[in-house]
Amino acid sequence: MPDAGLAFRRWLFLFLTLSSTAAAVTKLGSVLHAGGLSIGEACFLFLFAILFGWISMSFWLVLFGVVARLESVKLLPLAEAPCSDTRTAVLMPVYNEDVTRVFSGVRAIYDSVRDAGEDGFDFYILSDSTDPANWVAEEVAWEKLRQALPDAKIFYRHRHRNVGRKSGNIQDFCENWGSLYTYMVVLDADSLMTGETLGHVRRLMDANPRAGLIQVPAQLVGRHSLFARIQQFSSSIYGPTFASGLAFLQGPDGNYWGHNAIIRMRAFLQHGALPKLPGKAPFGGEIMSHDFVEAAFLRRAGWDVWMAPDLGGSFEEPPPSIYDYLKRDRRWAQGNLQHARVLIAQGIKLPSRLHMLVGLMSYLASPLWLLMLIVSATVLAPYRASDADKLAQLQLVLATLILLYAPKFLAMGIFLRDGNDVRAHGGTGAVLRSVLYETLFATLFAPVVMLAHSWFVLSILSGISSGWAAQTRDDRSLPLWFVIRRYWPHTLIGIGCTFLLWRFRPDDLYWYGVLLGGLWLAVPIVRITSSFSLGERAARRGLFLVPSETVKLPVLERAHRLRTAQGEDNRDFRRLVLDDENVRRLHLAMLQESLPALDMPWEKLQALAEAARRKDTGAFSRADWIALLSDPDSIAAASQPRI
Amino acid sequence: MDSEASAFQSGLTVLPFANLPARAPLTMVPGEIVAWTPARMANAIGAWMMEETKLPPLAASVNAPKRHA
Structure with missing residues (x-):
């Protein structure tokens, strides 16, 4: 049972979300109902209710984060053991990744652990690589690392069949070596953690025997393309307040995001294995987004799952371009939609169901939004609004805009309170300008994502499964023709919709201006934001700066230096x-x-x-x-x- | 350039081999994902009500002697 304070916060959150949604729906209902509610209007009202509820939920979540940060709430209310050398395995699962990046990262984390004076950490590179060149290159890189660090416990294991993908890879480790360790820390091929943070989470686990998992949110770092730098900046400015709100509301009912988390081995060995879902992909077969389900299983078994938003020392890289971001989203969309089957399973705790529902809605919101736009443009009869109706419409639009944009500005307000943090992001002026440009970008980017996610959902519901390709983790400027080939449908749809609106609903065209603008500009937006040189130029002008670019973070510096020193090895x-x-x-x-x-x-x-x-x-x-x-x-x- | 970077470029000499620790095999049992059906839901609600009201199980109560007989 959650403590009284946590339960109160959750009820308050629910009340605020539902009451603000109810108020907006009532207001819209009164406007639409003036001439009697048609089926089309009822559909519109229904879609509006879902989507308004969705954005008001994230608004109130951020507001809870603001309160938590203003009140300096201890978001991880756990005791910490004074010291620990409990045996812990640090796992780096890899799948056809850039070998130099992987081994530089492992070495940097190892060095950081050693410098922090932490003992008892063993490192495993768990390869599922199916590319024979990668396989051998990994072996050679591991041998080189072993020669450089003869006393280090850094092990390499290659799995010849990648059964169960990443979760199968971890399970294979657990079944063979898991019983040798008390905890495991799961990383991703592009993630890094500092020795201090690893020591912290281990001491927290030592002092809290009910804790099954502690997730340390990762800061986005290390990329240079314009898109990646915008992502890094926004996650650095807004992310902590979002994460605080989430931690404030979820308490020990937290979630697992697949990496940068410490897990109690006993809990995972007993409850972390995933079944195959009956039927074929995309909804059946192996569970693609394993992390949410593993967390739900741990919670079902009574283990606490915590998030530690204030620890720091946890990093990962964002995708380099919109194209790569959406490619990853296609896989995540399938994984989240697959959760619909777990969401209704017996015995799962309500907060775990909500985590999965939120994940599901992250992708369903786009087709619902698209549907609402189509309904509003085609089914809703054009009518001459009275002055009172116009006022109500204006109030609804304003409320929607506030819910959409206020979280950013609230989070920025909280961020600006910390002078050191502001300086590490280039100063107040630079932060304000960057937030302004980021908001503009996010506004134009939203319709592109809406169309892409709608297509993902449609294709998944049609039974088309995405494979499991290795992620692109290198900066690359996308060639113009490549972008045109992939994003011309966005532009064409934008032009087509503009024409139809201009032809049949010219008075309403301006309502859709920003949306249509994003679609018209899809190709240049994708192309320009993939640019490495524009990213660098923005950095020189103080835009989208993050602490990893302005302050030396040893583990990142070390990983970067090692990687650069290795250079490219193009041998077969x-x-x-x-x-x-x-x-x-x-x-x-x-x-x-x-x-x-x-x-x-x-x-x-x-x-x-x-x-x-x-x-x-x-x-x-x-x-x-x-x-x-x-x-x-x-x-x-x-x-x-x-x- | 780091010494560890130059080591490979000058050729690899494999040291006496020792990699993975000895395996300590065990089998993880996959968790169950059992979807709700109306019958299962009714059973669960029934079980919950029994628990909440502390009523004796139905089968036991039918043939039980009357309390004040």
């Missing part, structure tokens, strides 16, 4: 196994640790080995390379010198 690591005796010895030694089951006929393997020996590998598929590099006999045969 698959061939290195055959051509370089040392790499071959390393690879064979690692194969001995977990020999993969081969499913390729022996004759075909022999033929592959012979072709590889002749260096005739041009026609090899990825599966051919994987099979060849998984079989020690074939490697030996392929490495024989030509006679």
